Amino acid sequence: KAGVTQTPRYLIKTRGQQVTLSCSPISGHRSVSWYQQTPGQGLQFLFEYFSETQRNKGNFPGRFSGRQFSNSRSEMNVSTLELGDSALYLCASRRGTGENIQYFGAGTRLSVL
Amino acid sequence: DAKTTQPPSMDCAEGRAANLPCNHSTISGNEYVYWYRQIHSQGPQYIIHGLKNNETNEMASLIITEDRKSSTLILPHATLRDTAVYYCIVRPYNAGNNRKLIWGLGTSLAVNP
Numbered sequence: 001k002a003g004v005t006q007t008p009r010y011l012i013k014t015r016g017q018q019v020t021l022s023c024s025p026i027s028g029h030r031s032v033s034w035y036q037q038t039p040g041q042g043l044q045f046l047f048e049y050f051s052e053t054q055r056n057k058g059n060f061p062g063r064f065s066g067r068q069f070s071n072s073r074s075e076m077n078v079s080t081l082e083l084g085d086s087a088l089y090l091c092a093s094r095r096g097t098g099e100n101i102q103y104f105g106a107g108t109r110l111s112v113l
Numbered sequence: 114d115a116k117t118t119q120p121p122s123m124d125c126a127e128g129r130a131a132n133l134p135c136n137h138s139t140i141s142g143n144e145y146v147y148w149y150r151q152i153h154s155q156g157p158q159y160i161i162h163g164l165k166n167n168e169t170n171e172m173a174s175l176i177i178t179e180d181r182k183s184s185t186l187i188l189p190h191a192t193l194r195d196t197a198v199y200y201c202i203v204r205p206y207n208a209g210n211n212r213k214l215i216w217g218l219g220t221s222l223a224v225n226p
Contacts, residue, residue: 004156033211042216042218043157043214043216045211045212045214048211048212056210056211056212057212092156092157092211097210100145100147100206101147101159101162102157102159103159104155105156106155106156107156
């Protein structure tokens with residue numbers, strides 16, 4: 001079956017703009033988590049959604065937001081982009097919040113100029 | 114969740130076993146050890162997990178010391194496609210909060226021809 005799909009794969013934006021990234025989880029998976037990955041920082045947890053509700057949130061400013069739709073697809077939005085937001089944004093899905101194995105998409109590479 | 118320590122990089126000859134160590138000296142009794150790997154330009158991929166017994170699947174073997182303070186991921190016959198960053202993380206089984214996961218920087222394994 002299809003894996004986790006993230007679109008777009010690459011994005012170039014300028015400071016001050018906003019961006020929306022999309023994630024389609026594996027069929028049947030209802031939990032979607034978002035991570036930011038930068039060199040030297042590892043994976044940093046942004047937030048997790050389950051059944052259209054945000055269940056957990058990491059330590060990121062309010063410019064980072066997300067949502068989940070009834071079909072479990074999720075989007076994350078970053079407003080007022082800063083240079084430091086340049087990163088690989090990864091989405092991971094799992095069946096539910098009690099399932100510990102996560103399945104990751106290939107990520108969206110965001111470059112902020 | 115407990116923090117893990119991994120060497121930043123390792124080399125391995127193609128066809129040989131790759132042994133990747135991980136220290137988790139503060140692991141709690143209910144925490145499992147999980148291994149993921151991230152091949153360049155892809156998202157992390159689940160490999161294996163275990164509690165205290167050694168585990169083996171089609172990808173790798175996991176050896177956990179008796180005191181559970183360290184573990185070793187073994188790729189029995191490394192190939193060039195195993196070149197990746199390997200992450201060792203610990204978390205309680207069925208404790209669903211991804212926010213508490215500490216991913217670290219992992220071990221960058223280079224398999225050489």
